[in-house]
Amino acid sequence: MTTQIADLSTERKAEIKEIVCDILELELDEVTDISLFKEEHDADSLRTIEILASMERNFGLVLEQAELSRMVNLAGVYAVVAEAEGK
Amino acid sequence: MSGATGGTAPHTAPRHRVVITGLGVVTSIGTGVDAFADGLRAGRSGAKPIGAFDTTGFAYSNACEITDFDPEEWLRDMAADELGRAAQFAVAGSRMAVADAGLTEDDVRARRTLVSVGTTDGESRDLDHLIGLQVTEGEDRLDATVARRVWPGRLSAGIVRELGLEDVETVTVPTACAAGNYAVGSGYDAISSGDVEMALCGGADALCRKTFTGFYRLGTIAPDVCRPFDADRQGILTGEGAGILLMESLESALGRGARIYAEVLGYGLSCDASHPVAPDRDSIARCITAAHRNAGIEASDVDFISAHGTGTKANDVTEVGAIRQVFGDELPRTVSIKSMIGHTMGAASALAAAACSLALREGFIPPTINHRTTDPECAVDCVPNEAVEARLRVVQNNGLAFGGNNAVLMLGHWDENATETLPADATAAA
Numbered sequence: 021m022t023t024q025i026a027d028l029s030t031e032r033k034a035e036i037k038e039i040v041c042d043i044l045e046l047e048l049d050e051v052t053d054i055s056l057f058k059e060e061h062d063a064d065s066l067r068t069i070e071i072l073a074s075m076e077r078n079f080g081l082v083l084e085q086a087e088l089s090r091m092v093n094l095a096g097v098y099a100v101v102a103e104a105e106g107k
Numbered sequence: 108m109s110g111a112t113g114g115t116a117p118h119t120a121p122r123h124r125v126v127i128t129g130l131g132v133v134t135s136i137g138t139g140v141d142a143f144a145d146g147l148r149a150g151r152s153g154a155k156p157i158g159a160f161d162t163t164g165f166a167y168s169n170a171c172e173i174t175d176f177d178p179e180e181w182l183r184d185m186a187a188d189e190l191g192r193a194a195q196f197a198v199a200g201s202r203m204a205v206a207d208a209g210l211t212e213d214d215v216r217a218r219r220t221l222v223s224v225g226t227t228d229g230e231s232r233d234l235d236h237l238i239g240l241q242v243t244e245g246e247d248r249l250d251a252t253v254a255r256r257v258w259p260g261r262l263s264a265g266i267v268r269e270l271g272l273e274d275v276e277t278v279t280v281p282t283a284c285a286a287g288n289y290a291v292g293s294g295y296d297a298i299s300s301g302d303v304e305m306a307l308c309g310g311a312d313a314l315c316r317k318t319f320t321g322f323y324r325l326g327t328i329a330p331d332v333c334r335p336f337d338a339d340r341q342g343i344l345t346g347e348g349a350g351i352l353l354m355e356s357l358e359s360a361l362g363r364g365a366r367i368y369a370e371v372l373g374y375g376l377s378c379d380a381s382h383p384v385a386p387d388r389d390s391i392a393r394c395i396t397a398a399h400r401n402a403g404i405e406a407s408d409v410d411f412i413s414a415h416g417t418g419t420k421a422n423d424v425t426e427v428g429a430i431r432q433v434f435g436d437e438l439p440r441t442v443s444i445k446s447m448i449g450h451t452m453g454a455a456s457a458l459a460a461a462a463c464s465l466a467l468r469e470g471f472i473p474p475t476i477n478h479r480t481t482d483p484e485c486a487v488d489c490v491p492n493e494a495v496e497a498r499l500r501v502v503q504n505n506g507l508a509f510g511g512n513n514a515v516l517m518l519g520h521w522d523e524n525a526t527e528t529l530p531a532d533a534t535a536a537a
Contacts, residue, residue, distance in 0.1 A: 066325075069324060088326075
């Protein structure tokens with residue numbers, strides 16, 4: 021990728037974190053940027069799809085299903101959303 | 108289940124052999140057994156753009172929709188709006204199966220029967236409609252007629268009401284995409300044990316927005332067509348329809364000189380519940396082995412497998428892996444009629460059982476259409492694109508469902524010439 025990817029604003033990251041925690045039924049302080057949804061938070065693949073769908077719906081994006089493989093933690097979700105918003 | 112060995116008296120009363128003598132099918136490649144059989148032989152495709160609901164916002168939206176079904180043609184007693192679309196399919200299929208078996212509804216009414224219908228969605232199409240009304244019109248604007256028919260019990264109860272059956276057990280089996288095989292299996296048990304004399308069993312589902320959207324969101328809807336076992340397969344097309352099998356004991360069929368499509372040799376179930384949507388290879392292998400054991404056959408006896416074969420990446424690799432686990436390196440030809448009629452959900456394994464019955468009776472194997480290059484990860488001879496003639500003895504019909512609900516049905520060829528020399532103990536367990 022040669023495109024410059026803008027970092028997400030703090031507000032956008034907070035919004036994303038809130039959505040993710042809501043879906044995974046976790047408190048905000050239980051999740052870090054790098055804690056893994058599946059391994060550490062007991063999320064199954066359907067929850068990950070729900071996260072992807074919520075990103076699309078809330079931020080008006082279209083995300084490729086293949087991006088699911090990167091959306092394993094908050095950092096991954098931030099990156100995918102940042103890339104999609106940069107397009 | 109297993110019979111007594113070598114001369115030992117059986118522990119239980121002799122069981123009845125079970126045969127299929129009538130088929131009722133409503134599909135996107137043809138309604139009625141003749142049209143369906145022609146469609147299977149010709150490798151017809153039911154794929155088309157969805158007309159059942161608004162698909163605005165979806166990048167692609169093909170399905171195997173039925174566009175020529177008129178419930179009034181089949182319903183005599185009930186008003187069409189008393190039944191949702193799935194129940195209409197089921198009732199139409201039952202009427203066809205009864206007529207195809209050379210029976211009248213009075214004949215069926217005179218016997219103790221089981222009506223067992225499998226489904227994934229019940230009348231979710233009506234639920235889509237009701238929720239649409241709630242959203243656009245408000246909470247108190249529900250359509251009472253539609254709300255009354257949502258109960259999935261109507262899939263089987265509708266058949267019972269329409270045919271006026273009285274001495275009947277009425278069951279709707281909600282085991283999703285394996286439900287058709289579950290229902291046929293329950294009919295096999297009820298007839299072989301002597302609980303009933305006849306059974307109308309199968310499955311029904313109608314295209315609905317909820318299920319299309321769910322599969323779409325899972326990334327499992329193919330953009331154009333369904334290509335099972337193909338390297339470029341991209342998923343399912345949702346479908347709809349009903350398959351209803353009229354089953355009876357062998358004595359009953361022979362007694363009335365009925366045409367026999369196939370014998371139900373047995374079935375196997377496995378419920379692993381290990382994942383909501385991902386299939387479990389070991390559990391499927393267990394299910395296949397259980398079916399073979401119940402039918403009293405060996406893997407090497409199987410002439411072809413009608414696979415669940417959805418055309419998703421996950422299903423085809425896992426299913427073929429499980430088949431390989433049981434069969435070793437010598438796999439029988441393994442086809443998927445979902446390439447033609449789409450994934451008809453609760454009707455899928457019932458329609459596939461009807462297809463297997465026709466294959467056994469007429470001596471052909473239906474093709475897997477839309478096939479270009481076989482995926483080495485699920486390498487099977489899928490009878491690509493064109494049906495083949497084949498003398499068949501034993502056929503295996505796989506039904507695999509979300510939640511790890513698996514049901515595998517074994518059907519056998521019925522040799523008409525053998526009926527004259529039927530041994531006196533033919534009712535003993537096979």
